[in-house]
Amino acid sequence: MSLLLFASIGMLIWGIAGFFEYFTGIVPFIHLQNAAYPDGLQFVHWLLITVSGGVFLCGYFTRWKWTPVAMVTMYSNLAVLCTIQTFDFMSEQWGYTQYFVEMISYMVHSSYLLFSSLSKKRFGFNN
Numbered sequence: 331m332s333l334l335l336f337a338s339i340g341m342l343i344w345g346i347a348g349f350f351e352y353f354t355g356i357v358p359f360i361h362l363q364n365a366a367y368p369d370g371l372q373f374v375h376w377l378l379i380t381v382s383g384g385v386f387l388c389g390y391f392t393r394w395k396w397t398p399v400a401m402v403t404m405y406s407n408l409a410v411l412c413t414i415q416t417f418d419f420m421s422e423q424w425g426y427t428q429y430f431v432e433m434i435s436y437m438v439h440s441s442y443l444l445f446s447s448l449s450k451k452r453f454g455f456n457n
Contacts, residue, residue: 331390331448331449331452334386334390334439334442334443335386335387335390338382338383338386338387338390339383339387340383341379341380341382341383341386342380342383342384342387343383344362344379344383345376345377345379345380345381345382345383346380347359347362348362348363348375348376348379348380349376349380351363352372352373352376364415364419366419366420367415367419368419371411371414371415371419374411375411375415378404378407378408378411379408381404382401382404382405382408385397385400385401385404386401386404389401389453390452393452393453393454394453395453395454395455396453396455397443397453397455398443398444398449398453398455399444399455401439401440401443402440402443402444405436405439405440406436406440408432408436409432409433409436412429412432412433413429416429
């Protein structure tokens with residue numbers, strides 16, 4: 331659960347930094363925009379990352395019952411976005427190995443949130 335918490339903090343910071351660069355053109359700490367992505371896709375990219383991090387953090391700290399379901403929904407949206415980015419806009423910085431690692435991580439995280447006793451205890455969610 332701690333790993334998901336730290337990953338969500340990282341996603342929220344990364345998403346906010348990406349939006350900052352997207353809207354201002356100022357590089358926050360490293361260049362985050364991918365020139366291969368159209369502006370609309372880039373916006374959805376930062377939106378999903380920011381919302382995913384925020385949903386988990388809010389759900390974690392408030393012990394919101396529906397956090398596991400909300401995160402599975404967020405992970406599925408991120409998986410669709412990643413699929414579009416990988417197969418429609420493949421750039422040299424992204425490849426099939428990273429794609430499959432990301433897909434597997436979404437499945438592992440989703441399964442953990444839905445089925446682990448620690449998650450069920452934290453959120454009071456019974457599937």
